[in-house]
Amino acid sequence: MADPSAVAHAPGLSIAESPVAVSLLRVRSPDTGLTTALGDAFGLEWPTRPNTVGEGRVRAAWLAPGEWALFDAAEVLAAPVTAALGERLHHLSDVSAGRRLWRVEGERARELLAKGCGLDIHPRSFPPGSCAQTVLAQVAILLIAPGGDGAFSIIADATLAAHLRLWFAEAVQEFIA
Amino acid sequence: MLLIPCPWCGPRDETEFRCGGQSHIQRPEPYGAVGDQAWSDYLFTRANPKGAGRERWVHAFGCRQWFNLVRDTRTHEIAAVYPMGAPPAEIAAETGR
Numbered sequence: 001m002a003d004p005s006a007v008a009h010a011p012g013l014s015i016a017e018s019p020v021a022v023s024l025l026r027v028r029s030p031d032t033g034l035t036t037a038l039g040d041a042f043g044l045e046w047p048t049r050p051n052t053v054g055e056g057r058v059r060a061a062w063l064a065p066g067e068w069a070l071f072d073a074a075e076v077l078a079a080p081v082t083a084a085l086g087e088r089l090h091h092l093s094d095v096s097a098g099r100r101l102w103r104v105e106g107e108r109a110r111e112l113l114a115k116g117c118g119l120d121i122h123p124r125s126f127p128p129g130s131c132a133q134t135v136l137a138q139v140a141i142l143l144i145a146p147g148g149d150g151a152f153s154i155i156a157d158a159t160l161a162a163h164l165r166l167w168f169a170e171a172v173q174e175f176i177a
Numbered sequence: 178m179l180l181i182p183c184p185w186c187g188p189r190d191e192t193e194f195r196c197g198g199q200s201h202i203q204r205p206e207p208y209g210a211v212g213d214q215a216w217s218d219y220l221f222t223r224a225n226p227k228g229a230g231r232e233r234w235v236h237a238f239g240c241r242q243w244f245n246l247v248r249d250t251r252t253h254e255i256a257a258v259y260p261m262g263a264p265p266a267e268i269a270a271e272t273g274r
């Protein structure tokens with residue numbers, strides 16, 4: 001995987017863009033037995049609550065009832081997913097080629113994102129372990145709250161990468177002294 | 178801007194949603210016996226309440242789930258949110274129908 005490339009910098013703010021390994025897992029009407037098996041397979045508390053993230057051998061983000069984003073290549077995930085789900089009909093697709101990742105970090109990260117995103121991302125309502133599909137600069141994104149790494153993760157369609165890159169570059173201007 | 182309570186994601190900006198129009202519209206059956214009037218009512222005739230109405234909404238930029246809500250067309254007040262397939266929500270005072 002290529003090194004992240006810096007999109008913009010300012011005091012208390014850095015934005016880097018990179019490819020991302022991400023797959024989508026879909027299961028109809030998941031029950032507790034199924035989500036426990038998935039959690040055990042990847043060593044994490046499986047995110048069954050809406051808009052939460054689980055971290056273990058993979059990072060799993062809740063997207064919709066019975067749908068998760070798993071941050072790895074499908075070829076890596078397929079064996080443990082199949083082992084956990086057995087005969088249960090499921091769908092695992094690698095969407096890495098169609099997505100890009102931005103990491104936004106620094107003490108002014110929230111201020112920057114607030115310029116293009118209406119979601120309340122204060123830790124009071126968007127604590128570590130939260131994720132949300134929402135809109136940033138008119139683009140549909142998956143936003144993940146900063147955890148141990150201290151950075152917001154933003155995943156968006158690769159086709160819109162140029163637009164977001166320009167938006168970040170423009171939005172960061174007011175933070176440059 | 179409305180703050181719409183998605184049953185899964187909680188309150189989100191109106192711009193994340195799309196409205197799917199009036200809820201609880203039943204396709205007339207059986208196929209062979211549906212006359213032109215019933216079919217055109219099904220396709221085109223809608224309530225136009227001045228007051229509370231039941232609508233379908235989808236959280237298009239979020240969890241992409243459909244749900245029903247009761248919205249007052251005068252005040253935008255959202256009185257109820259309930260799942261697809263549930264019976265029509267009670268409306269306190271059916272005004273202006």
Ligand SMILES: [Zn+2]
Pocket residue numbers: 183184185186187236239240241242
């Ligand atoms: Zn939602």
